[in-house]
Amino acid sequence: MVFLAAPIAGCGSGRPESARLPALGPVPAITALEQIARPIDPYLPAASQVKELHQAIDAVTARCVKTYGLPSIPTMSADFEDVALQNRARNQLYGFFDPGVTATKGYDVETVMSGHPVQPTEADIAVLSGHSGTGAVVTTYDGKPIPAGGCHQVGVDAVDGDPPTPGSGVSLPDGGPPVPIGDPRVVRADTRWSACMKAEGYSYANPADAYADAKWRPVGNTLSRPDATRKREERATATADMACKQETDFMGVAIAVQSAYDRQYIASHSAALKAFTEHLDDRVEKAAQIMATDGTETG
Structure with a gap:
């Protein structure tokens, strides 16, 4: 059985001092999951x-x-x-990012089991x-x-x-690499994203909070069909999340900052x-x- 890495778990996520912040490289334009690329990628299993x-x-x-x-x-x-690919879509820094699925699957949190495993x-x-x-x-x-x-x-x-x-x-x-959720550049990006979401009627401090909302998680039997009303709300929230990430260039900033920490980690x-x-x-x-x-x- 294969499990995804913890979607909202990270390490070394303290708030760094501005004078010690790693320098940013170019801020990429990211509009699709497949465009997420980081310096640490060649080292991943x-x-x-x-x-x-x-x-x-x-x-x-x-x-x-x-x-x-x-x-x-x-x-x-x-x-x-x-x-x-699913592990790439989920990260403590940006919660969930896959604009191609949110309209139909929302945050895609249900576990789908196929077939009938032998007991x-x-x-x-x-x-x-x-x-x-x-x-x-x-x-x-x-x-x-x-x-x-x-x-x-x-x-x-x-x-x-x-x-x-x-x-x-x-x-x-x-x-x-540490996940720089406390880096002031990420915090500012969170603030811009949160304001965008608030204008759409949603109250979340950052993208990870939106993805981790307990409302989206199945209760009891995980193989049962999700509540239709809850699923519609999840799809609407996730779609707004993706739109606000695009409007505020959240993903570009987040990946640029994470990449700076990747380079620092690789060097050390x-x-x-x-x-x-x-x-x-x-x-x-x-x-x-x-x-x-x-x-x-x-x-």
Whole structure:
């Protein structure tokens, strides 16, 4: 199962002193999600890398489960390219930005589950996780020892840990570049955006608050259809949000400021980023070797 990086979570978001603010480069014109580009992008885990790691974990896990005489549990496939794109659309600095979907999906917060995943048996759960369905540790199955963490952990260990999230900086050294929500240039952009939204009848201090409004989140059963009135309000709010971002050039300013902090972070973490990239490459190479041995294509 693949999860998006925390959409409103950031690190190092204090208010910097003006004298120490990193210098801005050009302020880009951003009118579409695909136009968001940052200096940190080349260091982010790629969708193809994450896909290979997940495939290798699944292969090793299935091989382990088979030794217990159990059938492997089909895994739910994920479009890792889309996961990376969705992570780009969500950020503590700008909340949500994807003008192409707001008229129909609003802030696109509902989780859509397709198909009917196979329900694991108690035996499956024990062998896969090393725990029972109630969370109790299980150490054997049919007289055979179960490794700590179960067969899934065996798969994870084979590629040196859980895969990172594609397109997200949370796995980078020190959690990636700081998110400059307190930078006065961002604060001024927030103020302009907020005034624009107020003129449209909405009261939010910044774009992240609009996206994070609890009204948009499903309550109870997340697979149930959202309330029609609430969804209309969400679409209207998100559409106004996108329009105000365009009118005030919010995205251009936000990405220019974030890029300045990206450059500062890259300069101060060059050795750590090199080590991170090399280790990720090594992990992907291990995954490729596993898949070659398994006889499964990775494409």
